[in-house]
Amino acid sequence: MFFHIVLERNMQLHPRHFGRNLRENLVSKLMKDVEGTCSGRHGFVVAITGIENVGKGLIRDGTGFVTFPVKYQCVVFRPFKGEILEAAVTMVNKMGFFAEAGPVQIFVSNHLIPDDMEFQSGDMPNYTTSDGSVKIQKDSEVRLKIIGTRVDATEIFCIGTIKDDFLGVINDPTTA
Amino acid sequence: MCFPTDSPVHSSSSEDFAALIDAELDDFAALIDAELEAGSSGSSPDERSNEEEEVDDHRNKRRKTEKLEDQVELQGSTSQGLIAEKLEVSLKDICTHPGSFRQMCIICGQRVDEESGVTFGYIHKGLRLGNDEIVRLRSTDMKNLLRHKKLYLVLDLDHTLLNSTQLKHLTSEEEYLKAQSDSLQGLSNGELFTLEFMHMMTKLRPFIRTFLEEASKMFEMYIYTMGDRSYALEMAKLLDPKKEYFSGRVISRDDGTRRDQKALDVILGQESAVLILDDTEKVWTKHKDNMILMERYHFFASSCRQFGFNCKSLSQLKTDESASYGALASVLKVLQQIHHIFFNELDSDLASRDVRQVLKRVRKEVLKDCKLVFSRVFPTKFQAEKHLLWKMAEQLGATCSTETSSSITHVVSLDAGTEKSRWAMKFNKYLVHPRWIEAANFFWQKQPEENFPVSQTKNQ
Numbered sequence: 001m002f003f004h005i006v007l008e009r010n011m012q013l014h015p016r017h018f019g020r021n022l023r024e025n026l027v028s029k030l031m032k033d034v035e036g037t038c039s040g041r042h043g044f045v046v047a048i049t050g051i052e053n054v055g056k057g058l059i060r061d062g063t064g065f066v067t068f069p070v071k072y073q074c075v076v077f078r079p080f081k082g083e084i085l086e087a088a089v090t091m092v093n094k095m096g097f098f099a100e101a102g103p104v105q106i107f108v109s110n111h112l113i114p115d116d117m118e119f120q121s122g123d124m125p126n127y128t129t130s131d132g133s134v135k136i137q138k139d140s141e142v143r144l145k146i147i148g149t150r151v152d153a154t155e156i157f158c159i160g161t162i163k164d165d166f167l168g169v170i171n172d173p174t175t176a
Numbered sequence: 177m178c179f180p181t182d183s184p185v186h187s188s189s190s191e192d193f194a195a196l197i198d199a200e201l202d203d204f205a206a207l208i209d210a211e212l213e214a215g216s217s218g219s220s221p222d223e224r225s226n227e228e229e230e231v232d233d234h235r236n237k238r239r240k241t242e243k244l245e246d247q248v249e250l251q252g253s254t255s256q257g258l259i260a261e262k263l264e265v266s267l268k269d270i271c272t273h274p275g276s277f278r279q280m281c282i283i284c285g286q287r288v289d290e291e292s293g294v295t296f297g298y299i300h301k302g303l304r305l306g307n308d309e310i311v312r313l314r315s316t317d318m319k320n321l322l323r324h325k326k327l328y329l330v331l332d333l334d335h336t337l338l339n340s341t342q343l344k345h346l347t348s349e350e351e352y353l354k355a356q357s358d359s360l361q362g363l364s365n366g367e368l369f370t371l372e373f374m375h376m377m378t379k380l381r382p383f384i385r386t387f388l389e390e391a392s393k394m395f396e397m398y399i400y401t402m403g404d405r406s407y408a409l410e411m412a413k414l415l416d417p418k419k420e421y422f423s424g425r426v427i428s429r430d431d432g433t434r435r436d437q438k439a440l441d442v443i444l445g446q447e448s449a450v451l452i453l454d455d456t457e458k459v460w461t462k463h464k465d466n467m468i469l470m471e472r473y474h475f476f477a478s479s480c481r482q483f484g485f486n487c488k489s490l491s492q493l494k495t496d497e498s499a500s501y502g503a504l505a506s507v508l509k510v511l512q513q514i515h516h517i518f519f520n521e522l523d524s525d526l527a528s529r530d531v532r533q534v535l536k537r538v539r540k541e542v543l544k545d546c547k548l549v550f551s552r553v554f555p556t557k558f559q560a561e562k563h564l565l566w567k568m569a570e571q572l573g574a575t576c577s578t579e580t581s582s583s584i585t586h587v588v589s590l591d592a593g594t595e596k597s598r599w600a601m602k603f604n605k606y607l608v609h610p611r612w613i614e615a616a617n618f619f620w621q622k623q624p625e626e627n628f629p630v631s632q633t634k635n636q
Contacts, residue, residue, distance in 0.1 A: 093424060094316075095303070109283060111283050112282075118320075119317075119320065121321070121396060148286060149280075150287075158280075159283075
């Protein structure tokens with residue numbers, strides 16, 4: 001799920017950046033530091049959309065660095081248990097398949113793939129129904145449900161399932 | 177002096193976030209209420225009150241936990257989340273956690289912390305499977321594979337399929353190779369590659385392209401090397417530029433369960449259907465019966481030196497193994513034969529067939545009908561039956577004895593001057609060098625005896 005929230009961060013800035021462009025420097029450093037990182041609480045920071053306010057800087061003793069408390073708006077993405085997500089399949093093997101939804105890596109075990117889908121090995125491994133009408137392979141798009149999540153410093157991992165109503169392939173690269 | 181670097185401040189902002197979630201929840205609850213009002217004809221009153229209770233419960237719970245603990249993880253914020261939570265409770269009782277991905281159970285999504293089972297890092301980072309799950313996967317996969325008339329083949333890289341050297345180890349006689357190496361673009365035909373970024377030069381064994389193409393029709397192939405992961409993947413790219421043979425089945429030293437050994441436990445195939453091609457027997461101590469020993473391929477001088485040969489290497493002599501009579505060609509024939517016997521000549525049930533037995537049987541054909549006697553091969557007082565050559569000869573189907581008799585066909589000797597050697601010449605028996613047995617072992621075929629003459633030792 002995406003959220004648009006306000007976060008705060010203490011930014012340390014080197015004195016060489018002071019001057020007319022201080023604010024721009026601060027913002028670009030903030031983007032570099034924050035975008036693409038994860039926190040267990042808020043999830044993946046997708047983009048900074050605006051600066052709410054920049055507080056008063058505080059000169060640190062001895063170094064001359066200045067600490068600014070910066071409040072910024074950003075879009076965060078965090079998968080929840082029970083959430084339905086659409087994801088692109090990245091790898092299919094006999095244990096199940098891996099899919100990605102942006103920065104989120106999802107594994108769907110073959111226990112959680114409908115029983116009528118069977119693994120077919122070959123140069124393009126896939127899961128196919130017995131009548132061949134539905135096929136999951138690399139680059140397929142699937143709709144899945146999250147049943148477990150784990151957030152690391154830079155990555156989010158999930159366990160998903162497609163063994164439920166209205167879940168499964170939504171776009172097949174071979175027919176598109 | 178030391179100062180903390182940039183530190184995220186959560187205290188105030190996270191409260192905003194929590195408030196936001198709460199607002200969302202209230203909206204959602206209102207939505208549900210409205211929906212229930214609208215569609216009350218569809219659902220029974222009991223169900224409705226239950227659902228309302230659930231939502232109310234949920235809201236209360238939220239507020240409580242928020243008051244208690246600010247660090248509480250945001251749980252599913254919809255009623256579906258609630259249902260999932262309940263489901264999970266019932267799943268927890270039965271779920272055996274057969275495996276994990278990034279320390280989450282692959283079935284119920286719960287945290288699993290204990291480090292049991294085998295890691296399958298070569299398939300995906302963070303994937304780990306329990307033993308029962310491996311057994312289950314193996315047996316389903318086996319059925320699938322047998323239906324396609326395929327078996328498993330595990331291939332070693334260095335000295336089996338190719339030979340690599342570091343660029344700095346190239347001798348002056350080998351400098352010419354740099355000009356000859358194939359471009360990395362036209363991968364599918366070349367055999368000699370310079371990998372500047374890895375400071376390496378790699379020579380694929382002659383016949384490799386045909387070998388892989390033919391073998392892929394009969395086997396699901398794995399690469400298993402003692403090299404590190406990046407090297408293994410780079411070599412896989414050279415061997416299989418179109419990714420049609422190995423797709424994700426490349427195992428390196430980093431993925432094995434033991435550092436100095438190779439083992440089949442990371443291979444998702446039943447041991448009774450796995451064949452191994454490797455040039456080093458001792459890394460496969462547990463799976464000798466699955467193994468086909470390959471003659472080492474030394475193309476570069478550095479590789480010869482590494483194994484203590486003083487002769488000129490193939491590269492220095494500007495020659496190479498023969499493509500049509502080389503080791504890969506002969507082993508391909510063996511593989512085809514084994515595959516044929518396994519699927520066409522055995523009577524037993526497909527699932528109970530064992531490729532190890534077939535391998536043994538094919539090996540026994542090589543020197544069938546040969547009766548050997550050894551002369552000056554083993555040290556005196558050494559128990560002949562325990563010698564490597566003796567065992568090798570017996571595995572190849574030959575009968576060995578210590579005494580000459582009329583039924584003997586070959587005398588294996590290091591010296592043409594011994595009594596038995598002279599006996600051989602007198603009675604018109606083959607007199608061969610012990611290398612004749614080794615060659616038969618590598619090529620899986622009886623070699624022409626005249627190519628392995630025995631010379632008279634000079635000091636006699």
